[in-house]
Amino acid sequence: xxxxxxxxxxxxxxxxxxxYEHGFEHTSFSDIANQVQISRGNFYYHFKTKDEILAAVIxxxxxxxxxxxxEWEQKGESPKDRIRCFILILVTNRVKIKxxxxxxxxxxxxxxxxxxxxxxxxxxxFTLFRCWLRTQFSLxxxxxNADALAMHVLGRSQGVATLVNAxxxxxxxxxxxxxxxxxxxxxTDE
Amino acid sequence: xxxxxxxxxxxxxxxxxxxYEHGFEHTSFSDIANQVQISRGNFYYHFKTKDEILAAVIxxxxxxxxxxxxEWEQKGESPKDRIRCFILILVTNRVKIKxxxxxxxxxxxxxxxxxxxxxxxxxxxFTLFRCWLRTQFSLxxxxxNADALAMHVLGRSQGVATLVNAxxxxxxxxxxxxxxxxxxxxxTDE
DNA sequence: TTTCTGTTAGGACAATCATCCTAGAGAGAT
DNA sequence: ATCTCTCTAGGATGATTGTCCTAACAGAAA
Numbered sequence: 541x542x543x544x545x546x547x548x549x550x551x552x553x554x555x556x557x558x559x560y561e562h563g564f565e566h567t568s569f570s571d572i573a574n575q576v577q578i579s580r581g582n583f584y585y586h587f588k589t590k591d592e593i594l595a596a597v598i599x600x601x602x603x604x605x606x607x608x609x610x611e612w613e614q615k616g617e618s619p620k621d622r623i624r625c626f627i628l629i630l631v632t633n634r635v636k637i638k639x640x641x642x643x644x645x646x647x648x649x650x651x652x653x654x655x656x657x658x659x660x661x662x663x664x665x666f667t668l669f670r671c672w673l674r675t676q677f678s679l680x681x682x683x684x685n686a687d688a689l690a691m692h693v694l695g696r697s698q699g700v701a702t703l704v705n706a707x708x709x710x711x712x713x714x715x716x717x718x719x720x721x722x723x724x725x726x727x728t729d730e
Numbered sequence: 731x732x733x734x735x736x737x738x739x740x741x742x743x744x745x746x747x748x749x750y751e752h753g754f755e756h757t758s759f760s761d762i763a764n765q766v767q768i769s770r771g772n773f774y775y776h777f778k779t780k781d782e783i784l785a786a787v788i789x790x791x792x793x794x795x796x797x798x799x800x801e802w803e804q805k806g807e808s809p810k811d812r813i814r815c816f817i818l819i820l821v822t823n824r825v826k827i828k829x830x831x832x833x834x835x836x837x838x839x840x841x842x843x844x845x846x847x848x849x850x851x852x853x854x855x856f857t858l859f860r861c862w863l864r865t866q867f868s869l870x871x872x873x874x875n876a877d878a879l880a881m882h883v884l885g886r887s888q889g890v891a892t893l894v895n896a897x898x899x900x901x902x903x904x905x906x907x908x909x910x911x912x913x914x915x916x917x918t919d920e
Numbered sequence: 921t922t923t924c925t926g927t928t929a930g931g932a933c934a935a936t937c938a939t940c941c942t943a944g945a946g947a948g949a950t
Numbered sequence: 951a952t953c954t955c956t957c958t959a960g961g962a963t964g965a966t967t968g969t970c971c972t973a974a975c976a977g978a979a980a
Contacts, residue, residue: 547957563843565755569938579959581941586957590938641839648896649831649839653753663896691893691902692909699889703881706838706853712881719882737927759968769929771971776927780968 548586550576556597560636560643564594564650591658598661601643605665609672619676620728623693626673627720630700630713638708642701644669670694680728689727696720738776740766746787750826750833754784754840781848788851791833795855799862809866810918813883816863817910820890820903828898832891834859860884870918879917886910 554575558567569590573583587593616622630637640646644665651659673690682689700716703709744765748757759780763773777783806812820827830836834855841849863880872879890906893899 561843563755563840565753566844568936570936580939581960582958584939584941588939640843645892645896646839646843649836649892650753652895653751653830653836654756666893666896688902688905691897691899692906695889695893695902695906696886697889698892699885699887702835702839702888702892703856703885705842706835706856707881709881712878712885715878716882716885758966760966770969771930772928774968774970778969 547576547578547582551578551583551586551593552596552600555593556600559594559597559647561640564647564656565654591656594656594658595661598658598665601665602661602668605668609668619679620724623673623676623724624721626669626693627697627717627724630697630704630717634704634710634713637701637704637713638710639705641705642698645698645701666694682727693720693724737766737768737772741768741773741776741783742786742790745783746790749784749787749837751830754837754846755844781846784846784848785851788848788855791855792851792858795858799858809869810914813863813866813914814911816859816883817887817907817914820887820894820907824894824900824903827891827894827903828900829895831895832888835888835891856884872917883910883914 551572555567555572558571558575562571569580569583572593573580576583587596612622612625616625644662647662648659648666651662670687670690673693674686677686677689696716697720700713704713741762745757745762748761748765752761759770759773762783763770766773777786802812802815806815834852837852838849838856841852860877860880863883864876867876867879886906887910890903894903
């Protein structure tokens with residue numbers, strides 16, 4: 541029972557990484573099986589279809605995201621600090637973003653093109669960030685337009701991730717992060 | 731010669747559309763052949779490999795982009811008007827963006843994940859916009875940071891396109907476009 | 921007519937894909 | 951030892967992929 545869970549976890553973790561680095565469609569059963577060092581037959585025992593793996597990967601990402609947001613909730617003293625934590629993931633994950641873009645945004649747009657059933661679930665990851673940011677902006681006193689501000693920050697991050705991925709320009713990333721932080725300052729202390 | 735809409739052109743146009751709507755990898759030879767109503771054999775006469783079609787599609791997009799930028803150059807009276815033209819493509823193409831995202835950004839990130847050889851050529855489309863915007867900001871008197879401003883507008887647009895595609899929220903799009911235009915005003919008249 | 925050249929159709933090819941199946945290993949219980 | 955159950959391995963399946971081949975067609979040139 542314990543052994544089953546670990547193998548399954550290994551599969552989901554490998555799929556999570558490969559879906560991010562090579563895309564959902566460009567990742568095959570064999571790719572994942574090779575990464576985990578198990579046979580394709582064993583693989584099938586744990587997941588009947590590719591969509592099942594995708595669903596599991598999305599669940600994993602949702603859980604990881606929720607965990608990170610909870611951590612920020614504790615770490616950041618003020619709502620402003622917490623929002624800064626969000627902005628700074630661009631810096632923290634810059635190496636991977638340069639190579640593969642934002643995991644949330646790229647999965648979302650890939651599934652949109654495939655017209656995939658899991659599209660909605662994948663976008664829930666966006667929604668987690670959105671709601672969390674909205675809460676922080678509300679706490680900052682921007683109750684009336686908290687959602688718009690949340691979407692704004694989310695969009696700015698997405699844009700930066702896309703262009704950093706295209707141009708591999710770290711200076712641009714730093715510049716935009718700085719600008720975003722300044723924007724955050726400008727709407728908080730008045 | 732005058733009305734020379736050759737089979738080859740039809741193929742490239744169909745591929746251009748399908749690559750945008752379903753992605754490069756998820757579009758097969760058969761898909762394109764079906765769309766153009768020709769046989770796969772005829773197809774092969776015009777393009778030996780899938781990468782050749784991709785290269786042709788990118789060339790088509792580069793030409794189309796250059797044409798549009800030239801049009802804006804003539805239509806827009808001031809550099810500011812021209813930059814506004816760029817910002818407003820989000821509104822003009824909002825229906826397609828909602829469904830499939832930005833054609834430039836999504837192709838770029840897909841090819842990045844595939845580690846495709848045509849990655850660089852695809853990013854040239856971004857570069858066309860970037861250089862054109864840079865020129866406009868230079869003409870506006872922002873010579874020293876024209877490139878940063880160009881990248882900023884480009885990034886904001888990309889972010890909006892990604893989130894509109896995910897959330898299908900047209901009100902958010904309108905709001906961000908308005909904000910971008912206001913930002914443009916704020917850095918021009920002082 | 922015959923010949924040549926550019927174009928088309930349709931099938932063949934090996935490779936790869938997601939999926940499915942069966943045999944068996946290993947451990948624990950009886 | 952036998953039985954049972956979870957887990958694993960590896961091959962088979964049929965569909966689809968990108969790629970390639972060859973025969974036939976059309977129109978112009980000879």
